[in-house]
Structures are given as C-alpha cells and as structure tokens.
Amino acid sequence: MNDNRTPLRRAGWAALVYLIAGFAWIAFSDTAAEAWFPDPQTFSLVQTWKGFLFVLTTGLVLFVALLRQLTKDRALLTLQHNQRQALRKRERQLQVLMDNLPGMAYRCRYDRHWTMLFVSQGCARLTGYEPEDLINNRVASYASLMDEEDSERILGEVQAALDNDESFSLEYGLTRQDGSRIWVWERGRGVEEEDGTVVLEGIVLDISDRKTLENELEEMATRDPLTGLFNRREMSRVLEEELDRARRYQRPMAVLWVDFDHFKDVNDTFGHAAGDSVLRSISRLLLGSVRSVDAIGRFGGEEFVIVLPEMDLEEAQDTAERLRRKVAEKPQPLGNGQEVPLTISVGVAVYPDHGQTAPTLCAAADKAMYLAKQRGRNCVAMAHLHDQVHNQ
DSSP: OOGGHHHHHHHHHHHHHHHHHHHHHHHHEEEEEHHHHOOOHHHHHHHHHHHHHHHHHHHHHHHHHHHHHHHHHHHHHHHHHHHHHHHHHHHHHHHHHTSSSSSSEEEEESSSOOOEEEOTTHHHHHHHHOOOHHHHHHHGGGGGGBHHHHHHHHHHHHHOHHTTTTOOOEEEEEOTTTTTTTEEEEEEEEOOOOTSSSEEEEEEOOOOOHHHHHHHHHHHHHOTTTOSBOHEEEEEEEHHHHHHHHHHHTEEEEEEEEEOOOOOOHHHHHHHHHHHHHHHHHHHHTTTOTTTTTTTEEETTTTEEEETOOOOOOHHHHHHHHHHHHHHSSOOOOOSEEEOOEEEEEEEETTTSSBBBBHHHHHHHHHHHHHHHHOOOHEEEEGGGGGOOOOO
C-alpha cells in the first residue's frame, strides 16, 4: 500500500472528518434551532432531541464502518487461514514424498564441501548419517563421502551444466558412515538466489544393484563362464591391443598356444563334469604362474592362448617350458576326490619374428603347438621363421 493508505493515516483521516462533522453539527444546528425555535422551552426540547439524533446518527455510522471493517478482516483472516492450511498440506505431501524417495533430496551450496542446507530423511538410509549431521557440515561434509578420484570429474560436469543453464546427471562412488561403499546417481541443477549466489538442488539415488548387474553383464560378455578366463572375443581384443603397443614402441611380444594332451580321454573315462573340474584347476594354475601384465584366455574346448607383453623369443620359450613342467608335475582333481595326471603341448610365436598381425601370430603359434603334438606331446615347440606370414 501507499503511505497515505496506512492504517494510522486512515484512522487519522476518519477522526479528523468525525471531529469536523461534529463541530459543524454542533455549531450550525444550535444556530438553526435558535432561529427556528425562539421559545426557550421548545428550544430546550429541540436541543434534547438534537442530541439523541446526533448520538443515533454517529452510532449508525460507527456501526456501518465497524461492520464493513470487521467483514473485511474476517475475509482476510479466513483467506490467510485457508492459505496456511493449504501450505501445511503441501508441505506434508512434499515431506512424505521426499521421505519415501529411494534416496535423498537435497539443497546445498556450490562450494568445495558441497555444504548441505537441507537434506531429506532418506539421507540416513543412503549415507548412514542423520540429516542434521550433514547440514552445514556439522559432523561430515557431503564432499568427504565422495571418492577422491571422482571429485574433479564431478566438479567439471556440474560447472559445465551451470555454464549452459542445464541440469546435470552424475554417477559416482560414495562411502557410507559404516565404511561400506555404494554407487549413487545424482540429478540436479543450479538455482540462483536473490543475493546472486548459486545453490544446487536435486536428488541422489542408490544404484549399487544396477552397477552390480552391469558389472556381472560385462563380466559375462568378456569371461569364459567355466574357467573365468577371458573368452575368445575379449582375448582377441587384448591381443590386438598389446600388438598395437608392441608395434608403437617397437618391443617384442609373445603368444603361447596351449592344448591339453589326450584331454578327450579324461572326458570319455571320467565324464564331462570331471573334465570341467580339470579345466578349472589348470586355468587357476596357469593364471597363478604368469605375470600380472600377461593375459590368458580360453579360445575353445581345451585350447588356451597366453599373451606375454615385452617378452622375446628366449624368455617366451622359458616361460612356456616352466608352465609345461608345472602342469606335468601336479595331478589335476576330478572333483570327486580323485586326481589324474595331465600334460600340455605349447606352441610359441613372437612378434615381430613370426608375424606382424594377430591372425598371423595366432596361426604361427597354433602350427607350432601341432608341431609339439607331433614330437610326442608334453613339450614346447617354437614357430619357424620360414612360416612367417607378412602383412600386405
């Protein structure tokens, strides 16, 4: 309202009008009564009725004014009451909604601590901390729960979204109060306050189950289900990757082609379950006998391929011979308490001596493995230089 419509001014104007009207009534009514009724007795009676009329008139005016004002006040109070009730209802609905989110809703400052100004009750389920523990970093800051290696990436993605006036979506690891680690998905956007500062508002959901499923699916896509080693497709990818690295830095790289000797006899004599047990056992043996940078994969059946980065011809031959001896010296379990002796034949091919590409190296190592079979099995054979196939 304007200043001239304030309650004080309005009340002052009303009092002033009343005073002016009252004095005018008294002054002019007395003069008129004296002129119209010169008889003292009649004049006295008129004065009395004139007073009654004045009181009645002012009473009616006051009644109408108060009735009008009180009606307005009541309407205003009713409106305010209804608005408060509606606001409380919306707040309750919003509170119920936020408290039943699978994660938490938040409002935080855009600073290095991600200082929380508000968090919903889902905070306790998500992080293990009560809402008041995170608000204003009373016990811990939200930033301290994030994985350090994700901090720079998260900051960059949020800043990019703010620069483009867009919402942001993030996935990152979070450490709960009990030390357990979960994966979360966050969706939010920046909001500018009246003072020009920017705060972030959004929700954070626990996606650990989804991440676990994604990892399992990724594992299934790259691993052999029986042995847990790389499958043929993933092993081919690793071989190409290591070959590119060897070619780029002009370093050697070896490929071992391993095949079990007389493995069909194990399946025919003891059954396929026993054969699977032997495959798993030798897979663990081979995996534990090579370097962490080496890769082992099952190409199919009882054929395995081992990629040995940074390994020349002599080192590769020594490694193949060591693996052959380990397998020959250790009987393999059949899964029923029995064990069976088993041997392997290994073919060795080295980049760049025996091939420049993955197919030529694999072909050379495979051919060398068959050469080891021809020599009586349980031995290691090297690919021949004259068998090298060059790239076009």
